[in-house]
Amino acid sequence: MTYCVGVSLDAGLVLTSDSRTNAGIDNVSTYSKMYQCETTPDRFLVILSAGNLATTQAVIQQVKRDVHEGKPRNINNMAYLADVADYLGEILVNLIRKHNEQGGFIADATLVLGGQIKGREPNLYMIYPQGNYITSSSETPYLQIGESKYGKPVLDRFITRDASLEDAAICSLISMDSTMKSNASVGPPIEVLIYKRDQFTTPKHYKFDAEDPYLLAIRQEWAHHLNQAFRSMPRLEESQAQPNSYLRAL
Amino acid sequence: MTYCVGVSLDAGLVLTSDSRTNAGIDNVSTYSKMYQCETTPDRFLVILSAGNLATTQAVIQQVKRDVHEGKPRNINNMAYLADVADYLGEILVNLIRKHNEQGGFIADATLVLGGQIKGREPNLYMIYPQGNYITSSSETPYLQIGESKYGKPVLDRFITRDASLEDAAICSLISMDSTMKSNASVGPPIEVLIYKRDQFTTPKHYKFDAEDPYLLAIRQEWAHHLNQAFRSMPRLEESQAQPNSYLRAL
Numbered sequence: 001m002t003y004c005v006g007v008s009l010d011a012g013l014v015l016t017s018d019s020r021t022n023a024g025i026d027n028v029s030t031y032s033k034m035y036q037c038e039t040t041p042d043r044f045l046v047i048l049s050a051g052n053l054a055t056t057q058a059v060i061q062q063v064k065r066d067v068h069e070g071k072p073r074n075i076n077n078m079a080y081l082a083d084v085a086d087y088l089g090e091i092l093v094n095l096i097r098k099h100n101e102q103g104g105f106i107a108d109a110t111l112v113l114g115g116q117i118k119g120r121e122p123n124l125y126m127i128y129p130q131g132n133y134i135t136s137s138s139e140t141p142y143l144q145i146g147e148s149k150y151g152k153p154v155l156d157r158f159i160t161r162d163a164s165l166e167d168a169a170i171c172s173l174i175s176m177d178s179t180m181k182s183n184a185s186v187g188p189p190i191e192v193l194i195y196k197r198d199q200f201t202t203p204k205h206y207k208f209d210a211e212d213p214y215l216l217a218i219r220q221e222w223a224h225h226l227n228q229a230f231r232s233m234p235r236l237e238e239s240q241a242q243p244n245s246y247l248r249a250l
Numbered sequence: 251m252t253y254c255v256g257v258s259l260d261a262g263l264v265l266t267s268d269s270r271t272n273a274g275i276d277n278v279s280t281y282s283k284m285y286q287c288e289t290t291p292d293r294f295l296v297i298l299s300a301g302n303l304a305t306t307q308a309v310i311q312q313v314k315r316d317v318h319e320g321k322p323r324n325i326n327n328m329a330y331l332a333d334v335a336d337y338l339g340e341i342l343v344n345l346i347r348k349h350n351e352q353g354g355f356i357a358d359a360t361l362v363l364g365g366q367i368k369g370r371e372p373n374l375y376m377i378y379p380q381g382n383y384i385t386s387s388s389e390t391p392y393l394q395i396g397e398s399k400y401g402k403p404v405l406d407r408f409i410t411r412d413a414s415l416e417d418a419a420i421c422s423l424i425s426m427d428s429t430m431k432s433n434a435s436v437g438p439p440i441e442v443l444i445y446k447r448d449q450f451t452t453p454k455h456y457k458f459d460a461e462d463p464y465l466l467a468i469r470q471e472w473a474h475h476l477n478q479a480f481r482s483m484p485r486l487e488e489s490q491a492q493p494n495s496y497l498r499a500l
């Protein structure tokens with residue numbers, strides 16, 4: 001499995017991904033799931049991927065090939081980020097259909113596209129295996145793919161549109177840490193990409209291995225503070241107990 | 251949906267359940283999912299349920315009827331808790347099969363059984379829709395059914411076999427709160443049952459409505475402490491950033 005999360009803020013974008021892939025529990029590998037596209041300088045595009053590795057690799061391959069071959073539709077000549085999302089959706093659907101027709105199985109994948117095209121706002125899209133897509137909103141500034149449930153509560157608590165890029169990155173790392181703690185199919189290295197709006201060429205890219213001191217510090221500090229929080233919770237009072245002993249008489 | 255969690259400790263058992271049911275998102279109701287069985291005084295049995303409401307109600311109905319009619323196999327004459335789990339599994343499978351045959355659909359349900367029979371240890375079982383079951387262990391002292399992922403990280407952090415009953419109850423409530431925050435299909439009232447080992451007749455039963463002061467206090471204190479923890483996380487350093495600008499060249 002996989003866990004990736006993208007956050008769209010007033011200040012820019014933060015994209016985070018794990019690197020564990022598996023074909024069955026006894027076939028575990030490490031692959032990056034974050035692809036920054038080589039583009040013309042008027043745009044910045046990053047793709048996060050979850051799902052079948054053959055499918056997601058083929059999507060990226062096709063994106064690169066269309067640029068290389070100067071196809072009329074490629075990521076460098078689209079005017080809107082939504083057009084890029086639509087284009088990725090079409091590639092995705094065609095690949096999934098092809099694999100289904102020739103192999104008789106559904107090699108699903110889901111993508112997150114983050115980026116900005118000069119003169120427009122930075123934005124975030126989630127592209128479904130059916131080829132359609134949604135974007136984030138001011139109320140829901142983040143999009144998750146893969147094993148999304150374990151790490152959702154902490155995002156719900158702290159991610160707002162006006163958060164700083166660094167706070168969003170730290171929150172995404174805590175979300176990733178909670179997911180890794182509860183699910184063995186999500187694992188390091190963890191990549192974080194911080195894109196400041198209107199910056200285009202030089203996002204900050206972080207890659208944290210399992211034993212990275214910063215990742216360990218985040219994990220230990222969070223565990224330490226949660227432990228303190230847990231110890232200080234209000235106690236249950238005897239008086240709060242209900243008098244009834246038998247709970248149900250259906 | 252549903253979220254229920256049972257915890258098996260050296261000190262006894264803690265069982266927690268929500269009360270929201272839905273048949274489609276526009277048909278939401280409130281039903282308790284915690285059933286303490288009326289038994290002979292040599293035993294204590296509680297069932298938590300997730301899944302199709304007609305199925306789980308029919309299971310409880312059958313359990314009560316078999317006692318009432320003095321059937322050779324009923325919850326009062328089984329020597330082991332595992333026998334009760336097996337019996338519940340059989341009822342469950344037969345009901346699911348019946349509804350499938352007559353209605354052409356799978357009305358799945360999953361149960362957690364917690365209890366103790368005099369002379370034996372308290373124990374916890376999870377019973378699958380296929381009728382088989384697993385028990386908890388010293389390494390995994392809790393079992394969850396329903397929307398289990400949101401609330402799993404906090405259980406993984408704090409639940410150990412030697413935890414106190416009260417700590418396990420508070421941890422279960424935090425786990426429930428995180429789940430309710432991220433998933434609208436899980437909702438109050440929240441029930442908590444605390445069973446001290448070898449006590450049999452008088453477990454403590456708590457029922458918290460949405461506006462219950464204790465539930466609100468837990469929620470607010472936890473949010474407050476997490477906020478403080480988040481604000482004190484170590485900051486990302488510029489120097490941790492990777493030099494490479496382009497992440498992948500497939």
